[in-house]
Amino acid sequence: MSPDRYGDTAGVVPGRPEGRAVLRIRALEPYSSEFTSEQIGVIADIAEKYGSGIVHVTPRQTVEVPDIDNSSIGKIAELLGACGLSLGSTGRHMRNVIACSRWCLYNAVPVSDLARKLNSLHAGRVLPGKMDISLSGCDFSCVRSRTSDIGVIARADIELTDKECKKCSLCVKAPLGCQVDAINLSDGGLTIDRDRCVRCGFCSNICRPGTIEVRSRSFDVYVGGCGGIRPREAVFHKSLDSEEALVDELGRILDRYAEHGWEGARIGDVIEKKGTSFLEG
Numbered sequence: 097m098s099p100d101r102y103g104d105t106a107g108v109v110p111g112r113p114e115g116r117a118v119l120r121i122r123a124l125e126p127y128s129s130e131f132t133s134e135q136i137g138v139i140a141d142i143a144e145k146y147g148s149g150i151v152h153v154t155p156r157q158t159v160e161v162p163d164i165d166n167s168s169i170g171k172i173a174e175l176l177g178a179c180g181l182s183l184g185s186t187g188r189h190m191r192n193v194i195a196c197s198r199w200c201l202y203n204a205v206p207v208s209d210l211a212r213k214l215n216s217l218h219a220g221r222v223l224p225g226k227m228d229i230s231l232s233g234c235d236f237s238c239v240r241s242r243t244s245d246i247g248v249i250a251r252a253d254i255e256l257t258d259k260e261c262k263k264c265s266l267c268v269k270a271p272l273g274c275q276v277d278a279i280n281l282s283d284g285g286l287t288i289d290r291d292r293c294v295r296c297g298f299c300s301n302i303c304r305p306g307t308i309e310v311r312s313r314s315f316d317v318y319v320g321g322c323g324g325i326r327p328r329e330a331v332f333h334k335s336l337d338s339e340e341a342l343v344d345e346l347g348r349i350l351d352r353y354a355e356h357g358w359e360g361a362r363i364g365d366v367i368e369k370k371g372t373s374f375l376e377g
């Protein structure tokens with residue numbers, strides 16, 4: 097295990113008790129947060145044999161195995177590699193790209209495969225500072241897209257069709273319908289307040305007659321957010337209408353950040369100093 101240019105090794109962090117390491121484990125296939133049962137079994141065996149029988153799931157959807165002797169790390173890396181797992185998602189390396197589960201009913205666009213694609217393209221890349229990318233399937237932003245270095249929120253633009261509204265009112269309110277009171281149903285018919293609408297698409301999911309349908313889907317990109325000791329909300333960057341365009345744009349943002357960032361700077365620090373113009377061009 098060779099140390100990277102910052103003197104740490106990807107996926108290995110000092111732990112307690114002193115002298116024992118914590119290993120952070122990610123899967124590229126399927127992708128971290130969707131480990132296969134075989135992979136879970138291998139992690140469990142490693143925790144039993146080399147650790148203290150405990151594993152911990154991190155906020156960024158990776159698994160940590162604590163209480164590891166440094167002399168075992170090479171052997172453990174081999175065992176992990178044999179079933180598609182690897183050490184990673186620490187330090188100034190590209191962190192695990194996280195996403196909503198693919199089975200959540202509210203996904204305006206399922207984003208799990210996108211996370212897999214981005215992880216495959218960028219896992220292990222060393223950048224000026226920590227880089228979190230979070231993909232939300234709708235405006236609920238369960239994976240905290242607005243406080244990530246790069247956050248993506250999938251959107252569904254809806255339209256009213258000429259199919260007859262049955263006035264069931266299911267689309268009007270939570271839990272299954274509109275969460276932001278953007279739909280008004282009266283004797284005069286159904287109207288959508290476009291200023292309130294957050295383009296989640298919930299109303300189209302619940303409308304059986306097809307009176308409300310999705311017209312188009314897109315991805316809003318936010319940059320510069322973070323949590324931690326000095327939390328910061330990400331700023332809206334741009335909206336993209338295809339997965340391909342999104343993958344290209346995120347790759348470009350990472351390149352620009354690598355070029356303009358300085359050691360230890362998060363992308364939000366670069367934006368604070370230079371504005372967002374460095375992201376273009």
Ligand code: SF4
Pocket residue numbers: 196197200201202203204232233234235236237238239
């Ligand atoms: S952000 Fe939306 S799609 Fe993602 S888990 Fe939450 S409710 Fe589901």
Ligand code: SF4
Pocket residue numbers: 252254273274275276277278279288292293294295296297298299300
């Ligand atoms: S798409 Fe707009 S109108 Fe429909 S449920 Fe979401 S916020 Fe409400």
Ligand code: SF4
Pocket residue numbers: 260261262263264265266267268281286302303304305306307308
């Ligand atoms: S869910 Fe569809 S049918 Fe029911 S009130 Fe809303 S638009 Fe009309």
